[in-house]
Amino acid sequence: MTQDDGAGPGNGKAEGEARLDPRRAEAFILANTAVSRPPHVPEIALRLASEAHELWQKTEEELAELGLPPPFWAFAWAGGQGLARYLLDHPETVDGRSVIDFASGSGLVAIAALTAGAASATAADIDPFAAAALRLNLALNVEASGLRGTIGFRGDDLVGRPVEADLVLAGDVFYDRDMARAVTPWFDALVQGGVAVLVGDPGRAYLPRERLERLAEYQVPVSRALEDQEVKRVAVWRWRAPA
Numbered sequence: 001m002t003q004d005d006g007a008g009p010g011n012g013k014a015e016g017e018a019r020l021d022p023r024r025a026e027a028f029i030l031a032n033t034a035v036s037r038p039p040h041v042p043e044i045a046l047r048l049a050s051e052a053h054e055l056w057q058k059t060e061e062e063l064a065e066l067g068l069p070p071p072f073w074a075f076a077w078a079g080g081q082g083l084a085r086y087l088l089d090h091p092e093t094v095d096g097r098s099v100i101d102f103a104s105g106s107g108l109v110a111i112a113a114l115t116a117g118a119a120s121a122t123a124a125d126i127d128p129f130a131a132a133a134l135r136l137n138l139a140l141n142v143e144a145s146g147l148r149g150t151i152g153f154r155g156d157d158l159v160g161r162p163v164e165a166d167l168v169l170a171g172d173v174f175y176d177r178d179m180a181r182a183v184t185p186w187f188d189a190l191v192q193g194g195v196a197v198l199v200g201d202p203g204r205a206y207l208p209r210e211r212l213e214r215l216a217e218y219q220v221p222v223s224r225a226l227e228d229q230e231v232k233r234v235a236v237w238r239w240r241a242p243a
Helices: 022-032 061-063 078-089 106-116 127-145 177-192
Strands: 035-036 047-049 100-101 120-124 151-154 166-171 196-199 212-220 231-239
Touching: 022 127, 047 106, 047 127, 078 166, 078 196, 078 212, 078 231, 100 196, 106 120, 106 127, 106 151, 106 166, 127 151, 166 177, 177 196, 177 231
Parallel strands: 100 120, 100 166, 120 151, 166 196
Antiparallel strands: 035 047, 196 231, 212 231
């Protein structure tokens, strides 16, 4: 989920991403993932990497040498799972609305929004592999559950810019100081302009709680290889305009 996930922690941009062949990206994802269902959102199928897969064993420096950003699109991060769960349990949140899944990663939250009845959904992520991950994951759910509709994709950086949407969804984006400093004033501006913002977060260090209203809380199973425990307490928050 770079901007990311979508989804998940990360804000890397692959060198030469503008030249990335979509067929190469899809082939890479197919070769390095398997179809599974996130434990907290079993209604949705995703192509995810095993925590034991060598993809996760490489350092960011090793990935950079290969021309790859960290593969945040290959994991269903806790904040995204909590936010997706909330949308499925509270479809009135997105019913008939246009939504953007910011830092979409795997596209989990965008797929959940479409499943819950969003009028339109757009996944936004600067990682070029996220576009291919979204295509593959959307196709999985169309085939497996008969999901109808399409999800748009934006690969440009939306931070600081106005958006044409009713609702912005952000799963697990406050993992990094610089990311938090960038998105906090942007979310303020969006809310002041009439765009609702919902955040799914598992207690990341840079979450600005003073700006948030808690809507729900979940216990989300996660990978100890990537997190500091096997279950994370995830809250879903509504962003409030600053006084």
